[in-house]
Amino acid sequence: xxxxxxxxxxxxxxxxxxxxxxxxxxxxxxxxxxxxxxxxxxxxxxxxxxxxxxxxxxxxxxxxxxxxxxxxxxxxxxxxxxxxxxxxxxxxxxxxxxxxxxxxxxxxxxxxxxxxxxxxxxxxxxxxxxxxxxxxxxxxxxxxxxxxxxxxxxxxxxxxxxxxxxxxxxxxxxxxxxxxxxxxxxxxxxxxxxxxxxxxxxxxxxxxxxxxxxxxxxxxxxxxxxxxxxxxxxxxxxxxxxxxxxxxxxxxxxxxxxxxxxxxxxxxxxxxxxxxxxxxxxxxxxxxxxx
Numbered sequence: 001x002x003x004x005x006x007x008x009x010x011x012x013x014x015x016x017x018x019x020x021x022x023x024x025x026x027x028x029x030x031x032x033x034x035x036x037x038x039x040x041x042x043x044x045x046x047x048x049x050x051x052x053x054x055x056x057x058x059x060x061x062x063x064x065x066x067x068x069x070x071x072x073x074x075x076x077x078x079x080x081x082x083x084x085x086x087x088x089x090x091x092x093x094x095x096x097x098x099x100x101x102x103x104x105x106x107x108x109x110x111x112x113x114x115x116x117x118x119x120x121x122x123x124x125x126x127x128x129x130x131x132x133x134x135x136x137x138x139x140x141x142x143x144x145x146x147x148x149x150x151x152x153x154x155x156x157x158x159x160x161x162x163x164x165x166x167x168x169x170x171x172x173x174x175x176x177x178x179x180x181x182x183x184x185x186x187x188x189x190x191x192x193x194x195x196x197x198x199x200x201x202x203x204x205x206x207x208x209x210x211x212x213x214x215x216x217x218x219x220x221x222x223x224x225x226x227x228x229x230x231x232x233x234x235x236x237x238x239x240x241x242x243x244x245x246x247x248x249x250x251x252x253x254x255x256x257x258x259x260x261x262x263x264x265x266x267x268x269x270x271x272x273x274x275x276x277x278x279x280x281x282x283x284x285x286x287x288x289x290x291x
Contacts, residue, residue: 060256096161122155
């Protein structure tokens with residue numbers, strides 16, 4: 001007699017099938033892009049490439065790295081991520097620490113107003129044209145700060161950090177205050193070491209945003225000083241077929257070159273995610289639930 005599956009087992013099987021389906025949706029397009037980047041031009045043009053390279057070649061990567069703007073844009077993105085994430089995490093954690101104190105004797109006066117102010121800023125913004133006028137009026141056009149400062153903080157991240165700090169035992173900071181510590185010492189020596197999971201999670205979000213965001217570089221930076229995402233977006237939109245060698249033109253294909261550029265741009269994020277993955281789920285749960 002066959003055993004009848006329980007509702008919990010059916011739910012588990014459904015979850016497994018759904019996760020496999022969603023995983024395939026995420027992985028298969030990436031496999032296709034990688035296969036295109038390593039395939040020959042005739043194979044790409046004849047649509048023979050799916051998830052495995054056809055007539056393996058690295059000509060697309062060689063042509064992609066011949067463009068000096070690719071590595072220059074890569075360096076701009078490295079600076080953007082380094083400065084944007086480090087400063088953004090510092091500001092976010094400071095704001096979360098202050099707001100987690102609440103009001104009254106241990107907090108700040110009018111903390112509810114500040115929370116409302118942040119929530120209002122989350123729902124509404126000044127608009128594209130006023131922001132552009134502000135950036136240009138401050139003399140930041142074509143500087144690295146023009147693509148860092150507008151998206152430096154995110155209210156959602158501040159709320160996560162605030163909720164996480166609120167769950168920490170008050171006895172920790174009270175003991176530190178009794179020993180003569182001030183708020184900055186409590187923040188730096190107690191709160192930050194205990195908040196590694198939520199900081200790593202938020203840091204991963206910030207890295208992905210700073211690395212992939214292209215619109216700010218398109219409107220605030222000159223063409224020779226754009227980040228990598230903006231450069232690749234422009235290269236895909238307006239491909240460069242300038243070559244005087246007919247044999248080279250036969251070996252190359254716009255789809256192969258653009259795929260090689262996309263793979264090159266995705267490698268840093270793909271390499272970083274496994275390092276921070278162990279903190280990801282824990283950080284979201286701890287920062288998103290307040291007891």
